[in-house]
Amino acid sequence: MYQEDENQETKSYVKIDVEGSNPQIWSKMKSKLTDLIMDALEFNINVKTGASLKDEIGRASSNLIEFANAKLEKPSIENHKMLAEIENILAEKAKQIAEARKLHAEAEEKEFELFVKKFKFALGCAKAFAIQSKDQEFLVFTKNVEELTFIFQENKALE
Numbered sequence: 001m002y003q004e005d006e007n008q009e010t011k012s013y014v015k016i017d018v019e020g021s022n023p024q025i026w027s028k029m030k031s032k033l034t035d036l037i038m039d040a041l042e043f044n045i046n047v048k049t050g051a052s053l054k055d056e057i058g059r060a061s062s063n064l065i066e067f068a069n070a071k072l073e074k075p076s077i078e079n080h081k082m083l084a085e086i087e088n089i090l091a092e093k094a095k096q097i098a099e100a101r102k103l104h105a106e107a108e109e110k111e112f113e114l115f116v117k118k119f120k121f122a123l124g125c126a127k128a129f130a131i132q133s134k135d136q137e138f139l140v141f142t143k144n145v146e147e148l149t150f151i152f153q154e155n156k157a158l159e
Contacts, residue, residue, distance in 0.1 A: 041054040051059070123145055130138040 041052065041057075043053050044050060045053045045056050123142060126138075127142040127146070130142050
């Protein structure tokens, strides 16, 4: 917004709308009030840099906005850091579960091998008993069970 005063053009930063009981008085006061505010904004407040009040207010507001944006980003960065920590914890837990499954599978395999050994021993005892008793049905039964254990061993070898 520009105000033209005879041959001089001045830049206006503030728009003032005032009213009172007498509009003519306020009309005269409006230009004086505007000039007073403009003079205050143009006042050299920083001797080192020669910055005016308006410049310093602009710089301060920019710094404030940057500070606010940095504060707003900080929780986001902290959230990303927390999510990364959670992902690491979950990955470690998944690794522990996988190791536990492996150990459990190894233990089951050893238990199965022990069961097969015990079963073979029991089958050998039953076969010896069947041979001694000379019972044909019992001999056929033990032979069938031996074939069954052979199938178990073949499957185990394939794995």
